[in-house]
Amino acid sequence: MNLKRKFDAGEFAVLAEMEPPKGVDVSTMLSNAMRVKGEVDAFVIPEMSNAVMRMSSLGGAMILQGKGMETVMQVNCRDRNRIALQADLLAANGCGITNVMAVAGEDPSFGDHYQARSVYDIDLLELLNAIRGLQDGKDMAGIELSGSPQFLVGSTVDAGAKGKSPELEIEEMTKKIEAGVQFFISPPLFDLSAIHPFMKRVDIQKTKIIPTVLLLKSLGMARYIMRNVDNVYITDSLIDRIQKSPDKVRECTQIASEMVTSLKKEGFSGVNLATLGWEHKLPEILERI
Amino acid sequence: MIVADRKPIEEIIAEIKEHEKILILGCNECVTVCEAGGKKEVGVLASALRMYFLNQGRDVKLDEITLERQCDHEYLEEIRDVIDQYDAVVSLACGVGVQFMAEKYHTMPVYPGVNTCFLGVTEKRGLWTERCQACGQCILARTGGICPVSRCAKRILNGPCGGSTQGSCEINKEISCAWQLIIDRLKALDRLDDYEQIDPIKDWSTDRAGGPRKVEREDVQQ
Numbered sequence: 488m489n490l491k492r493k494f495d496a497g498e499f500a501v502l503a504e505m506e507p508p509k510g511v512d513v514s515t516m517l518s519n520a521m522r523v524k525g526e527v528d529a530f531v532i533p534e535m536s537n538a539v540m541r542m543s544s545l546g547g548a549m550i551l552q553g554k555g556m557e558t559v560m561q562v563n564c565r566d567r568n569r570i571a572l573q574a575d576l577l578a579a580n581g582c583g584i585t586n587v588m589a590v591a592g593e594d595p596s597f598g599d600h601y602q603a604r605s606v607y608d609i610d611l612l613e614l615l616n617a618i619r620g621l622q623d624g625k626d627m628a629g630i631e632l633s634g635s636p637q638f639l640v641g642s643t644v645d646a647g648a649k650g651k652s653p654e655l656e657i658e659e660m661t662k663k664i665e666a667g668v669q670f671f672i673s674p675p676l677f678d679l680s681a682i683h684p685f686m687k688r689v690d691i692q693k694t695k696i697i698p699t700v701l702l703l704k705s706l707g708m709a710r711y712i713m714r715n716v717d718n719v720y721i722t723d724s725l726i727d728r729i730q731k732s733p734d735k736v737r738e739c740t741q742i743a744s745e746m747v748t749s750l751k752k753e754g755f756s757g758v759n760l761a762t763l764g765w766e767h768k769l770p771e772i773l774e775r776i
Numbered sequence: 777m778i779v780a781d782r783k784p785i786e787e788i789i790a791e792i793k794e795h796e797k798i799l800i801l802g803c804n805e806c807v808t809v810c811e812a813g814g815k816k817e818v819g820v821l822a823s824a825l826r827m828y829f830l831n832q833g834r835d836v837k838l839d840e841i842t843l844e845r846q847c848d849h850e851y852l853e854e855i856r857d858v859i860d861q862y863d864a865v866v867s868l869a870c871g872v873g874v875q876f877m878a879e880k881y882h883t884m885p886v887y888p889g890v891n892t893c894f895l896g897v898t899e900k901r902g903l904w905t906e907r908c909q910a911c912g913q914c915i916l917a918r919t920g921g922i923c924p925v926s927r928c929a930k931r932i933l934n935g936p937c938g939g940s941t942q943g944s945c946e947i948n949k950e951i952s953c954a955w956q957l958i959i960d961r962l963k964a965l966d967r968l969d970d971y972e973q974i975d976p977i978k979d980w981s982t983d984r985a986g987g988p989r990k991v992e993r994e995d996v997q998q
């Protein structure tokens with residue numbers, strides 16, 4: 488319950504994404520997580536991000552929890568109907584997972600199983616209401632549970648995303664808050680000014696916004712994001728900075744560390760570190776904060 | 777054909793009751809055959825609505841037109857000259873017609889007058905049943921011309937599931953087990969060997985599950 492305690496105390500929380508393996512060899516995930524166990528308040532376990540089939544969030548979260556690490560499990564409506572979603576939520580809480588995050592999930596056409604049928608039996612808001620129902624002791628059919636789960640509930644908000652209207656985003660966020668969401672993870676942020684129009688309209692003392700800090704791995708990746716990723720804003724000066732650096736990888740971890748520090752200074756509730764397979768770089772990012 | 781069923785009149789009234797000049801627009805194709813939205817049903821609905829507004833002491837203009845189709849520009853254009861006389865349209869076409877109408881007459885409120893149900897057949901007068909879910913990659917050649925996608929409750933492609941009894945589906949005795957039908961038909965065709973073949977895993981990306989679809993044919997485009 489470290490994460491909830493931090494939020495309650497108004498302290499800066501450090502989250503880090505830990506992608507489960509495509510397979511059952513969990514040794515890399517475990518060793519990467521163990522190395523930063525002390526610095527990270529909770530590990531966010533993606534639920535098959537980009538619709539690429541791999542070990543589920545529930546599975547990955549259970550493995551880390553088993554080693555004494557706190558996790559945030561992700562759930563989405565793409566692959567499971569209301570029966571399976573509720574069953575997994577009960578399983579998670581029964582296994583000690585107390586943080587859950589409802590996410591939209593990318594369409595199967597983006598992933599490696601593009602022939603799959605997506606489910607979408609319920610939508611994200613209905614899922615959030617279902618989570619609240621379970622916490623109140625009833626399932627979606629209105630049947631009483633024997634012991635109800637208790638979760639810290641999170642979701643996503645496209646704060647600071649390129650091409651999104653802050654007004655619409657705030658409306659969306661308000662709906663989610665009404666459905667019980669207590670914290671929000673926002674897309675990768677490389678420039679604080681991108682999120683300012685959004686932040687002007689929310690009270691960050693009250694609404695817990697956790698921007699994602701994405702570790703760039705190369706100049707190519709930075710350029711690719713700048714040109715092709717719709718909701719992320721990268722400036723020319725950042726590209727310049729990486730280009731001029733003799734040690735680009737080191738520069739990129741430095742950029743990530745600086746971003747975390749500035750988020751802390753700005754009064755955000757925390758940060759979500761995304762390293763996309765470079766989880767071994769987490770110690771380097773964290774030691775400079 | 778596309779099979780539709782009548783919408784409860786209370787539902788239609790709830791949507792249109794504020795309007796004063798209403799066009800009830802029928803369609804002469806599928807919905808006429810399934811007796812939900814043709815000329816006859818347009819008349820029945822219009823009379824019922826007239827009665828309702830009369831009882832409310834309201835003078836509401838209610839006109840009836842039935843087009844050949846509502847899913848083609850050509851026929852929808854036929855009402856271009858009269859559409860301005862109305863402040864709402866109740867379309868008794870299937871959901872396709874309702875939407876095409878709304879797309880074409882962008883500022884005109886259009887309300888659905890039927891519930892669009894499925895792609896099916898008239899088994900006998902007053903009984904329509906489902907036959908196809910438009911999955912986009914027809915497998916009927918392998919299943920003796922009987923579709924497990926639309927007719928098996930579990931949509932299994934290598935059936936039966938084991939729960940079928942005396943030819944009925946395990947989830948509803950009133951419905952035939954699609955796989956029993958497939959086996960019977962393959963037997964009749966002397967092709968039971970086909971039944972032994974395991975069907976490859978289906979690509980659902982061409983189904984609605986893969987997102988809204990389109991068919992584009994350059995050879996017939998002008």
Ligand code: SF4
Nearest residue numbers: 908909911914915923
């Ligand atoms: S296999 Fe697909 S296209 Fe063929 S009848 Fe069944 S649903 Fe329709």
Ligand code: SF4
Nearest residue numbers: 928937945946953954
């Ligand atoms: S009994 Fe037949 S139709 Fe019903 S689910 Fe099983 S295989 Fe499908």
